[in-house]
Amino acid sequence: MDVSSNPFAFDPVAAWHAVRARVAAAALAAGRDPHSVALLAVSKTFNAQAVWPVVQAGQAALGENYVQEGVEKIQALRALQANVAWHCIGPIQSNKAKLVAEHFDWVQSIDRLKIAQRLSQGRAATQPPLQVCIQVNVDAGPTKSGVAWAQATALAESVHQLPGLQLRGLMCIPDPQPTAQARRANFARAAELFAQWQQRGWPVDTLSMGMSEDLEDAIACGATMVRVGSAIFGRRAAAPPVR
Ligand SMILES: *Cc1c(COP(=O)(O)O)cnc(C)c1O
Numbered sequence: 001m002d003v004s005s006n007p008f009a010f011d012p013v014a015a016w017h018a019v020r021a022r023v024a025a026a027a028l029a030a031g032r033d034p035h036s037v038a039l040l041a042v043s044k045t046f047n048a049q050a051v052w053p054v055v056q057a058g059q060a061a062l063g064e065n066y067v068q069e070g071v072e073k074i075q076a077l078r079a080l081q082a083n084v085a086w087h088c089i090g091p092i093q094s095n096k097a098k099l100v101a102e103h104f105d106w107v108q109s110i111d112r113l114k115i116a117q118r119l120s121q122g123r124a125a126t127q128p129p130l131q132v133c134i135q136v137n138v139d140a141g142p143t144k145s146g147v148a149w150a151q152a153t154a155l156a157e158s159v160h161q162l163p164g165l166q167l168r169g170l171m172c173i174p175d176p177q178p179t180a181q182a183r184r185a186n187f188a189r190a191a192e193l194f195a196q197w198q199q200r201g202w203p204v205d206t207l208s209m210g211m212s213e214d215l216e217d218a219i220a221c222g223a224t225m226v227r228v229g230s231a232i233f234g235r236r237a238a239a240p241p242v243r
Pocket residue numbers: 042044065089090173211212213227228229230231
Protein backbone atom coordinates (compact mmCIF):
# COMPACT_ATOMS: atom_id res chain seq x y z
CA MET A 1 0.00 0.00 0.00
CA ASP A 2 1.22 3.46 -0.82
CA VAL A 3 1.21 5.27 2.54
CA SER A 4 1.36 8.67 0.88
CA SER A 5 -2.20 8.09 -0.32
CA ASN A 6 -3.44 7.55 3.23
CA PRO A 7 -5.45 10.67 4.12
CA PHE A 8 -5.00 9.93 7.84
CA ALA A 9 -1.20 9.82 7.73
CA PHE A 10 0.44 12.77 9.46
CA ASP A 11 2.45 14.79 6.96
CA PRO A 12 5.21 16.78 8.67
CA VAL A 13 6.01 18.81 5.56
CA ALA A 14 2.40 20.01 5.27
CA ALA A 15 2.40 20.70 9.01
CA TRP A 16 5.67 22.66 8.65
CA HIS A 17 4.12 24.84 5.95
CA ALA A 18 1.13 25.46 8.20
CA VAL A 19 3.40 26.47 11.10
CA ARG A 20 5.30 28.87 8.83
CA ALA A 21 1.98 30.42 7.87
CA ARG A 22 1.03 30.75 11.57
CA VAL A 23 4.34 32.47 12.31
CA ALA A 24 3.93 34.90 9.40
CA ALA A 25 0.30 35.67 10.30
CA ALA A 26 1.24 36.31 13.94
CA ALA A 27 4.06 38.63 12.89
CA LEU A 28 1.79 40.59 10.57
CA ALA A 29 -0.92 40.81 13.24
CA ALA A 30 1.70 42.34 15.55
CA GLY A 31 2.79 44.82 12.87
CA ARG A 32 6.11 43.01 12.46
CA ASP A 33 8.05 41.79 9.44
CA PRO A 34 7.46 38.02 9.09
CA HIS A 35 11.17 37.61 8.35
CA SER A 36 11.99 38.94 11.80
CA VAL A 37 10.84 35.67 13.42
CA ALA A 38 12.99 32.56 12.89
CA LEU A 39 11.50 29.09 13.18
CA LEU A 40 13.44 26.43 15.08
CA ALA A 41 12.00 22.95 14.39
CA VAL A 42 12.29 20.86 17.56
CA SER A 43 13.02 17.31 16.47
CA LYS A 44 13.54 15.59 19.83
CA THR A 45 12.33 11.97 19.90
CA PHE A 46 11.90 11.90 16.10
CA ASN A 47 14.58 10.03 14.21
CA ALA A 48 16.67 11.29 11.31
CA GLN A 49 14.38 9.58 8.83
CA ALA A 50 11.35 11.44 10.18
CA VAL A 51 13.17 14.77 10.21
CA TRP A 52 14.73 14.52 6.75
CA PRO A 53 11.68 15.54 4.65
CA VAL A 54 11.31 18.76 6.63
CA VAL A 55 15.00 19.55 6.12
CA GLN A 56 14.64 18.87 2.41
CA ALA A 57 11.64 21.21 2.32
CA GLY A 58 13.97 23.97 3.54
CA GLN A 59 14.02 23.91 7.35
CA ALA A 60 17.60 24.87 8.25
CA ALA A 61 17.58 24.99 12.07
CA LEU A 62 16.77 22.04 14.33
CA GLY A 63 16.50 21.85 18.11
CA GLU A 64 17.39 18.88 20.29
CA ASN A 65 16.93 18.32 24.03
CA TYR A 66 18.86 15.14 24.69
CA VAL A 67 22.56 15.30 23.97
CA GLN A 68 23.27 11.74 22.89
CA GLU A 69 20.17 11.55 20.70
CA GLY A 70 21.04 14.92 19.17
CA VAL A 71 24.62 13.95 18.36
CA GLU A 72 23.46 10.78 16.62
CA LYS A 73 21.03 12.77 14.48
CA ILE A 74 23.62 15.44 13.71
CA GLN A 75 25.97 12.76 12.43
CA ALA A 76 23.26 11.03 10.41
CA LEU A 77 22.17 14.25 8.68
CA ARG A 78 25.75 15.47 8.16
CA ALA A 79 26.42 12.22 6.32
CA LEU A 80 23.62 13.29 3.95
CA GLN A 81 25.29 16.74 3.64
CA ALA A 82 22.30 18.47 5.12
CA ASN A 83 23.05 22.09 5.87
CA VAL A 84 21.45 22.43 9.29
CA ALA A 85 22.23 24.61 12.31
CA TRP A 86 21.78 22.48 15.44
CA HIS A 87 20.49 24.04 18.65
CA CYS A 88 20.80 22.35 22.01
CA ILE A 89 17.72 23.42 23.99
CA GLY A 90 17.72 20.91 26.86
CA PRO A 91 19.43 20.79 30.24
CA ILE A 92 23.16 19.99 30.01
CA GLN A 93 25.06 17.95 32.57
CA SER A 94 28.66 19.06 32.97
CA ASN A 95 30.02 15.70 31.77
CA LYS A 96 28.16 16.23 28.46
CA ALA A 97 29.29 19.81 27.87
CA LYS A 98 32.30 18.89 25.75
CA LEU A 99 30.19 16.71 23.47
CA VAL A 100 27.72 19.55 23.05
CA ALA A 101 30.49 22.06 22.31
CA GLU A 102 31.96 19.76 19.67
CA HIS A 103 28.76 19.00 17.78
CA PHE A 104 26.15 21.73 18.20
CA ASP A 105 26.13 25.22 16.67
CA TRP A 106 23.95 26.83 19.33
CA VAL A 107 23.11 26.25 22.99
CA GLN A 108 19.99 28.02 24.25
CA SER A 109 19.84 26.40 27.69
CA ILE A 110 22.70 28.03 29.62
CA ASP A 111 21.54 28.58 33.17
CA ARG A 112 24.78 28.50 35.15
CA LEU A 113 28.33 29.69 34.71
CA LYS A 114 29.99 26.32 35.24
CA ILE A 115 28.27 24.87 32.16
CA ALA A 116 29.10 27.96 30.13
CA GLN A 117 32.77 27.65 31.10
CA ARG A 118 32.86 23.96 30.15
CA LEU A 119 31.21 24.72 26.82
CA SER A 120 33.72 27.48 26.13
CA GLN A 121 36.65 25.19 27.03
CA GLY A 122 35.22 22.40 24.90
CA ARG A 123 34.87 24.53 21.79
CA ALA A 124 37.85 24.02 19.47
CA ALA A 125 39.76 27.09 18.31
CA THR A 126 39.15 25.94 14.74
CA GLN A 127 35.39 26.20 15.22
CA PRO A 128 33.37 29.43 15.20
CA PRO A 129 32.23 30.41 18.70
CA LEU A 130 29.23 28.52 20.02
CA GLN A 131 26.15 30.76 19.70
CA VAL A 132 24.42 30.89 23.07
CA CYS A 133 21.32 32.10 24.87
CA ILE A 134 20.77 32.37 28.61
CA GLN A 135 17.72 30.37 29.72
CA VAL A 136 15.72 32.55 32.11
CA ASN A 137 13.04 31.28 34.48
CA VAL A 138 10.68 34.18 33.80
CA ASP A 139 7.68 32.89 35.74
CA ALA A 140 9.64 31.46 38.69
CA GLY A 141 8.10 28.04 38.15
CA PRO A 142 9.28 25.88 41.05
CA THR A 143 10.41 22.83 39.07
CA LYS A 144 11.94 24.74 36.25
CA SER A 145 15.40 25.09 34.87
CA GLY A 146 16.63 28.51 33.91
CA VAL A 147 18.44 31.16 35.89
CA ALA A 148 16.30 33.36 38.14
CA TRP A 149 15.30 36.70 36.65
CA ALA A 150 17.32 38.65 39.23
CA GLN A 151 20.53 36.73 38.45
CA ALA A 152 20.15 36.57 34.68
CA THR A 153 22.00 39.75 33.75
CA ALA A 154 25.03 38.90 35.91
CA LEU A 155 25.22 35.46 34.28
CA ALA A 156 24.87 36.98 30.82
CA GLU A 157 27.69 39.41 31.60
CA SER A 158 30.04 36.55 32.57
CA VAL A 159 29.03 34.46 29.56
CA HIS A 160 29.61 37.46 27.31
CA GLN A 161 33.30 37.33 28.28
CA LEU A 162 33.98 33.66 27.54
CA PRO A 163 36.11 33.25 24.41
CA GLY A 164 34.46 30.14 22.99
CA LEU A 165 30.94 31.53 23.23
CA GLN A 166 29.01 34.29 21.52
CA LEU A 167 26.06 35.60 23.53
CA ARG A 168 23.01 35.95 21.26
CA GLY A 169 20.19 36.57 23.72
CA LEU A 170 17.77 34.77 25.99
CA MET A 171 15.45 31.80 25.94
CA CYS A 172 12.49 31.03 28.19
CA ILE A 173 9.88 28.30 28.64
CA PRO A 174 7.08 29.75 30.76
CA ASP A 175 4.50 27.30 32.10
CA PRO A 176 1.30 26.98 30.07
CA GLN A 177 -1.33 29.55 31.06
CA PRO A 178 -5.08 29.49 30.47
CA THR A 179 -5.35 33.01 29.07
CA ALA A 180 -3.51 35.05 26.47
CA GLN A 181 -3.15 37.80 29.04
CA ALA A 182 -1.28 35.52 31.46
CA ARG A 183 0.91 34.09 28.68
CA ARG A 184 1.79 37.54 27.44
CA ALA A 185 2.65 38.76 30.94
CA ASN A 186 5.41 36.12 31.09
CA PHE A 187 6.68 36.78 27.59
CA ALA A 188 6.71 40.52 28.27
CA ARG A 189 9.00 39.95 31.26
CA ALA A 190 11.46 38.15 29.00
CA ALA A 191 11.20 40.91 26.40
CA GLU A 192 11.92 43.51 29.05
CA LEU A 193 15.12 41.76 30.12
CA PHE A 194 16.17 41.35 26.48
CA ALA A 195 15.63 45.10 25.91
CA GLN A 196 17.80 45.86 28.96
CA TRP A 197 20.63 43.80 27.48
CA GLN A 198 20.34 45.61 24.17
CA GLN A 199 20.41 48.93 26.02
CA ARG A 200 23.75 47.89 27.52
CA GLY A 201 25.11 47.78 24.00
CA TRP A 202 25.43 43.99 23.92
CA PRO A 203 24.98 42.72 20.35
CA VAL A 204 22.12 40.37 21.27
CA ASP A 205 19.54 39.60 18.60
CA THR A 206 17.73 36.46 19.78
CA LEU A 207 14.65 36.36 21.98
CA SER A 208 13.72 32.68 21.84
CA MET A 209 10.23 32.08 23.17
CA GLY A 210 6.99 30.47 22.03
CA MET A 211 6.22 26.84 21.20
CA SER A 212 3.43 24.96 19.41
CA GLU A 213 0.70 26.15 21.78
CA ASP A 214 1.71 29.74 22.42
CA LEU A 215 3.80 31.01 19.52
CA GLU A 216 1.27 33.72 18.59
CA ASP A 217 1.47 35.31 22.04
CA ALA A 218 5.27 35.10 22.04
CA ILE A 219 5.48 36.80 18.64
CA ALA A 220 3.09 39.53 19.82
CA CYS A 221 5.57 40.16 22.67
CA GLY A 222 8.62 40.37 20.42
CA ALA A 223 9.98 36.82 20.00
CA THR A 224 12.64 36.64 17.28
CA MET A 225 12.69 32.84 17.36
CA VAL A 226 9.96 30.32 18.11
CA ARG A 227 10.76 26.68 18.93
CA VAL A 228 8.14 24.35 17.52
CA GLY A 229 8.05 20.58 17.88
CA SER A 230 4.71 18.79 17.99
CA ALA A 231 2.93 21.16 15.59
CA ILE A 232 5.48 20.12 12.95
CA PHE A 233 6.42 16.52 13.70
CA GLY A 234 3.28 15.33 15.48
CA ARG A 235 2.74 14.08 18.99
CA ARG A 236 5.77 12.80 20.83
CA ALA A 237 5.85 9.60 22.85
CA ALA A 238 5.09 10.56 26.45
CA ALA A 239 8.47 9.79 27.97
CA PRO A 240 11.82 10.97 26.69
CA PRO A 241 14.28 8.23 25.73
CA VAL A 242 16.31 7.00 28.68
CA ARG A 243 20.05 7.70 28.36
C1 LIG B 1 10.04 20.26 23.33
C2 LIG B 1 10.46 21.69 23.39
C3 LIG B 1 9.92 22.63 22.51
C4 LIG B 1 8.82 22.31 21.51
O1 LIG B 1 7.63 22.07 22.19
P1 LIG B 1 6.25 21.80 21.36
O2 LIG B 1 5.21 22.08 22.37
O3 LIG B 1 6.31 20.40 20.92
O4 LIG B 1 6.24 22.76 20.25
C5 LIG B 1 10.40 23.92 22.56
N1 LIG B 1 11.36 24.29 23.42
C6 LIG B 1 11.90 23.42 24.30
C7 LIG B 1 12.97 23.88 25.23
C8 LIG B 1 11.46 22.11 24.31
O5 LIG B 1 11.99 21.25 25.19
